[in-house]
Amino acid sequence: MENIKTMDVPDILLIDDTPEDIEAAVALFRENGYRVRIATKASTALKLLEQQAPDIILLDIYMPEMDGFQLCQTIKGQLQFASLPIIFLTSSNDEESIKRGFELGAQDYVVKPFNLSELLARVDTHVKLKHQSESLIEAYEELDSFCYTVAHDLKAPLLSIGKLLEYLALDYSDHLDEDGLELLSHIQDKSNEVLGIIDHLLEFSRMCEMPLTSAAINLETLFLQVFNELKEQQGPRQIELILGRLPEIHGDPFLIKLLLTNVLSNAIKYTGGRDIAVIEASSREQGNEYLVSIKDNGIGFDMRYASRLFKVFQRLHSQEEFPGSGVGLAICQRILKRHGGRAWLIGVPDNGATFYFTYPRSQRDQDAATP
Template structure:
């Protein structure tokens, strides 16, 4: 949503005096003003055209400003519209509540012309910069995907050629020549795996979100069984506590589970038995899941590196991998309003935590 010369502002206020004063101030700066005296009137206006910013009074008939703001922030079409509350100068509790439910700023009554224009312009500039960053991020993501996709095809061709060479000329190679060909084969596999992870990372950020009811117990259990079949001889104690159903994207949540459990299985490979435990607790706004293991762990001094692409705390000789998995997890969660963090100690295991907003899965 680019900001044209005529910046559109929707004022929602049941006070004619406040509307008139705000309109007079803002029209001087070439703002286009639309007015609604109630939440219902504002919703009807929003259906026809989305404004660049909303000035919202706290006290209104039918629905107060807080409930209306919450309604906007829960709607995917309207959640990005900056909301500036209009409130009395001594109403500190209203100001706190406004920020808590997602408002970007507030202006106190009676309005000071310079302050009102400055706050509105600040929010418009922030919105434009956010949009520019999002567009740049999408362009970079698209570029990364294209490069990774284009590189994969010739690499697969090289891999097939090396495979044919080893099959057809195996008896003709000297020991050194065979070792060289096998090294080329292995490095080709490694680079192909890195490209696959980059494509997976791009997919996690570009896939359209589809929110559905998810049985998290089932997904964790099925994902663990799929991964365990790759290492059937290992002794693993997998504890899965009763987990809640959630509202999230099923494909992305499956990918999230695959990355988390793959890490837990990888870093417990030297433990006998390996112990992996999955739990969940609920806070006021979030469901917080944890996946704890008794594996290699890590030094918490370097924890900030873990969610960056290609950052690793263990050498490839110790544990295979490209250093993309945790970055994929963070990206999946951030797109759905959550986040991830991790704690650990060297040789004492690690705990991967992730949060998702509490949503009414039963209503889906």
């Protein structure tokens, strides 16, 4: 409790319509340094929530107007409240309602009548966890913007070095012998390489800061469009696409296109040695998510190193064989994280790789699929 008391007074929103429960809980929390706001019905709760987001919500299941499950769904459906911890207050220990609460995104439950020390311990824990994850996010954002600033500030002097090298090559090549010219050309290559890395770093951090927009995206149409664009740049290669059904999703069109571009450019790049490259995409529904897979018959990789691949600048293949900077998959992971999905890659040496990602199905999609 020490940690919490030294921070700003933590705020509880108690949504319950039973006077005895309210009285006991309010006395407990106020004694222990919390601020408690009370709502006895859903409409008041939503108003209080709009006024100020609390640190935690205690939510009764049985209430007039709208029950706790519906209210939980409404709250979690709003982006700015989606990560607020919710503890269900349930009068029965029945498994069904507890399961339903967790499915709707609640963090915990407490059975009524309250055991006061248990209630306090649970609330303390979840409030602490919330503050810890907020500090982590803040630190992460600071690191991101530091990374962006460093990359941005390095770019200008690097561009000048590139220009100076160009002048040197143009105006003084007569004064250099063969070794000198070779050295100069190496320095130019290295300077371009560093510029490439800086550009990727900038792209990577800019992408994380960009505010998300949301639109309906037909993944199948977009997939085909990206595939055709990338294939055109390939020259005379035989690349076969087997495109299964891909869902319609909601997300940021620019970022989702960037995701597909990175995944497909890998599939195209790492099948470079095949006479006929085969890329196969398909998807299926899995609970409240889609699982999408993009498989290729390329060079593959050793799964022992798989955990590295989504980190910036990590590569398993040589620059000579397959050029790249090792940022593509890190970008994919970030895009998916921002949309509530996750990604992983499965490979077999010399036997292809499959990129998998999950993507949340919107409530609208789920309702449409329910008979």
